[in-house]
Amino acid sequence: MKAKRLFGEIKSSKVFYSLVGLIVLIIISAVIAPNFRTVDNLITIFRQASILLVLSAGLTAVLLTGGMDLSVGATAGFVGCICARMMKEGVPILAAFAIGILIGMIVGIVNGFLAGILPSFIATYGTNWVLGGLAIIVMQGAVIYDLPKNFTQIGVGHTGPVSNLIIIAVIVVVVIYILLQRTTYGRQVYAYGSNPVAAKYSAVPMKRIMVSSFMMCSMCAGLAGMLITARLNAADAAMGDSYGLQTVAAVVIGGTSMLGGEGGVVGTVIGSLILTIIVNVMNLKGISSFAQGMVVGIVIIAMVLFDTYTKRKQERSAV
Amino acid sequence: MAETILKARHITKLFPGMKALDDVDFDLQEGEVHILVGENGAGKSTLAKVILGAYKAEEGEVTFDNEVVKFNGTKEALAKGIVAVYQEFTLVPHISVAQNIFLNREYRTKLGLIDHKRMEREAQRLMESLNCEYIDVKSHVKTLSVAEQQMVEIAKALSFKPRVMVFDEPTATLSEREVDSLFAQIHRLKKEGIGIVYVSHRMQEFPLIGDRITILRDGVKIKTVDIDACSNEELVNMMVGRDVSQVYVRTQNEHTGTALRTQNLCDYKGKVKNVSISVRRGEIVGIAGLVGAGRTETAELLYGIEPVKSGDVFINEKNVLPKCPQNAVKLGIGLVSEDRKLQGLALDESIALNTVAVSLKKVFPNFFISNKKINEIALDYKKRLRIATTSVNKACKYLSGGNQQKVVLAKWLSFNPDILIFDEPTRGIDVAAKMEIYGLMDRLASEGKAIIMISSELPEVIGMSDRIYIMHEGEIVDEIRRGSEEFNSESIGARMMLGTGGTEDAEK
Structure with a gap:
């Protein structure tokens, strides 16, 4: 009985179709690529997904308010670079790490305030360029490598049998899940995204919600930037670029509506896994990396089309 | 005796959770102003929209020129000469009067380009026929006053060579002088044999322009009477349907x-x-x-x-x-706002979340929430306000207007x-929902x-x-x-x- 209700709940939620997509993808992958089924490969997938997870979990909050943050890639790159630079200049690892998070927070505050004035996707598209430019200035056109071992351990090391990256990703996802689903803040994020006007009339602190969701997003991006640096044992101004739109894709594939108010972190986890598995399987099958972008694009369009279609059908049957 | 242009018989229109029109008859003669009157939600605008082809009735038929018509959208009604002059203006502010009048059906030159000269000429002719030649057809609509915009709206309607015109609360935003000139236009249109459906609830206007009047209440037609044969009190009684003292406590x-x-x-x-x-x-x-x-x-x-x-x-x-x-x-201070769909509710969210939208911080001062508690609160108000729903986890968009309003009230009552x-x-x-709200x-x-x-x-x-x-x-x-x-x-x-x-x- 309880299982049936749970199933009903899952089925009616937006996560359902993403979940079905993930399962179908796993089955297909397992059939066409025998080496997909190994434990090693599964661990690889989770490790590969972890940075995307950190980024996209943060972005989920912004999308839920109906906003958009196109600057996560550049934020990650910028913070990673500045952090690497600081460590090279002799700043202690912990301090560099804290400053990195702080910079993320500041970027988020700026984005949040701008988003109160401009459409957020334009505002963050602008900050994306600004941060990208800043990263190049910080790096002075060069690449930094050979970072302190204690720092790179975060990216490549293990705690017990589990990769540090996975542990960090899980912690971030759980914290954001709790924030969004189990706190007054989270309910207000949903209320805001679902109908901003009604939220205003319901005395929801609009600015605070918006700024804090952008802040959360950019802090995650900052953290992700440092994780990328730690994993690469190097920093390069452009290292975050490829993550920017991938992050948006992961959240959207996970069923979070770009119009706000619908979706959540669980979907985002699924979306991140879907993206990572696609790339993983294509690598296993030796499909050129040139084709990967195209496939990801098709998947995004297919998922959103499917989502729109089922939603329309649902609404028709309900009326 | 004037010819009957339009006849509607046994019209029934259903909306989720309510019968907007229930077996309503209505007819319109040439050169007549037929007023539709009723309280908000009585179904007058719905009936107008059925006539205009904007809504499809579940039951009943509409006869136009003694011929049964089934409109699939307003375009088909337009083609027959049934046009609307809407309450909210449908003009585009940043383009000219002439461009607005011929929007989407612009005259073309031989090369297929838009023939502005001809459009302006035609628009000028229409404005002249309305005695509004002082309105420059080349000026942008946003520079016109509300009354002038209304005239453009009428000119646009006339450009379709209408036989039937539907005015939905046309005087809502007009000043007294502007109302006078609108009425002069309506009288003129009448003389040309156009049948006019006039939706309004301003009783003082009725004797000035109306010929007949149909009273609707809760989706049911109460009566059609000649305008002279009915006093204001009788009208109100028919509209409200009961002794007013019983409704209000x-x-x-x-x-x-x-x-x-x-x-x-x-x-x-x-x-x-x-x-x-x-x-x-x-x-x-x-x-x-x-x-x-x-x-x-x-x-x-x-x-x-x-x-x-x-x-x-x-x-x-x-x-x-x-x-x-x-x-x-x-x-x-709490505000039960005017527009419940826009300002009152997050329609896609559950009844439960909407119920605690304002009181969230009060109920959960420690930042963390309990969904169980939210549901308990929502269930309590569902019972107290008799919100008709199977579950408080249902999205508000699936509720009827009255029940949605009750959720808005629950939102405020829970904050107290x-x-x-x-x-x-x-x-x-x-x-019924009104009376409950009065009681509350x-x-x-x-x-x-x-x-x-x-x-x-x-x-x-x-x-x-x-x-x-x-x-x-x-x-x-x-x-x-x-x-x-x-x-x-x-x-x-x-x-x-x-x-x-x-x-x-x-x-x-």
Whole structure:
């Protein structure tokens, strides 16, 4: 009985179709690529997904308010670079790490305030360029490598049998899940995204919600930037670029509506896994990396089309 | 005897959760103005939209020129010459009058380009036929006054060579002089043999333009009568359908201490001018006035949606300033806003989440929430307000208007503010739900809440209020107490329209 209700709940939620997509993808992958089924490969997938997870979990909050943050890639790159630079200049690892998070927070505050004035996707598209430019200035056109071992351990090391990256990703996802689903803040994020006007009339602190969701997003991006640096044992101004739109894709594939108010972190986890598995399987099958972008694009369009279609059908049957 | 152009028989139109029209008959003759009248939600606009092809009726048929028609959208109705002059203007502000009139069906030159000259010529001819040649057809619509825009709207309708025109509340936004010129146009159109359906609830207009009048109530046609054969009282009785005293319950209860008082309140837009009002605990104070009189704007000043330009607000005699809704809520002011779909509810979210939207921080001061508790609260209000739903986890968009309004009320009751402003609390909901809301307002007042009620429906304001302020063009022009001789629709209605107060009359 309880299982049936749970199933009903899952089925009616937006996560359902993403979940079905993930399962179908796993089955297909397992059939066409025998080496997909190994434990090693599964661990690889989770490790590969972890940075995307950190980024996209943060972005989920912004999308839920109906906003958009196109600057996560550049934020990650910028913070990673500045952090690497600081460590090279002799700043202690912990301090560099804290400053990195702080910079993320500041970027988020700026984005949040701008988003109160401009459409957020334009505002963050602008900050994306600004941060990208800043990263190049910080790096002075060069690449930094050979970072302190204690720092790179975060990216490549293990705690017990589990990769540090996975542990960090899980912690971030759980914290954001709790924030969004189990706190007054989270309910207000949903209320805001679902109908901003009604939220205003319901005395929801609009600015605070918006700024804090952008802040959360950019802090995650900052953290992700440092994780990328730690994993690469190097920093390069452009290292975050490829993550920017991938992050948006992961959240959207996970069923979070770009119009706000619908979706959540669980979907985002699924979306991140879907993206990572696609790339993983294509690598296993030796499909050129040139084709990967195209496939990801098709998947995004297919998922959103499917989502729109089922939603329309649902609404028709309900009326 | 004039020819009947349009006949509608046994029209039934269903909306989720309600029957908007139930077996309604209606007909229209050439050169006739046929008024559709009824309370909000009675189905008059719905019937108009069925005639226009915007809605498809579940049952019944429409005959046009003795021929059964089944319109698939307004375009097909347009092709037959059935056009609408809408209440909200459908003109595009940034293009010219001529371009608006021929929008989407522009004349073309031989090369396929838009023939501006011809369009302007035709538009000019139309404006001349309306005696509005002073409107420059090359000027942008946004530069025109509301009345001029309405004339363009009519010109646009005429460009379709109509046989039937539907006017939906055309005078809602017009000044008195503008109304006169509109009526002159309608008389002229009548003479040309055009049949006119006129949707309105302004009774004072009816004898000026109407020939026949059809009264609708709760989706049912009550009667069609000749305009001369029916007094205003009879009309109201047919519209409301029962003795007004039965619908409204107002228990006599004590009023203690002033809860809210304003002094010379002004806003930046000039919609609220020197408004001084007060409401005591246990009192229901009505604000009557026409649309655009500044009632909603006053409420939004008090609730912190719009900034106050000058003047003072006192709560419990303490000078305060609600800067934003959070501020207002902390001061104990709640606003049941005018537009429940836009301002009141997150329609895609559950009843439960909407119920706690305002009280969230109060119920869960420790940041963390419990969904179980939210559900308990929502279930409690579902029971208390008799919200008809199978589950409080259902999205609000699936509820009927009345039940949605109850969720808005639940949202405020769960927060429990001392001062509650109701802005059009019963708009577009059925009579049963209305009566429940009146009962609730009465109970709240008896519990000692201070209540301000804004409404365009006079019977409702008169039925529920202990005291009524009359607002006209941003100013409070009069204040009438229950029990006074002037506490009736005629006196209040006249003051709403004309903006003259009793005291000013005395001076004259």
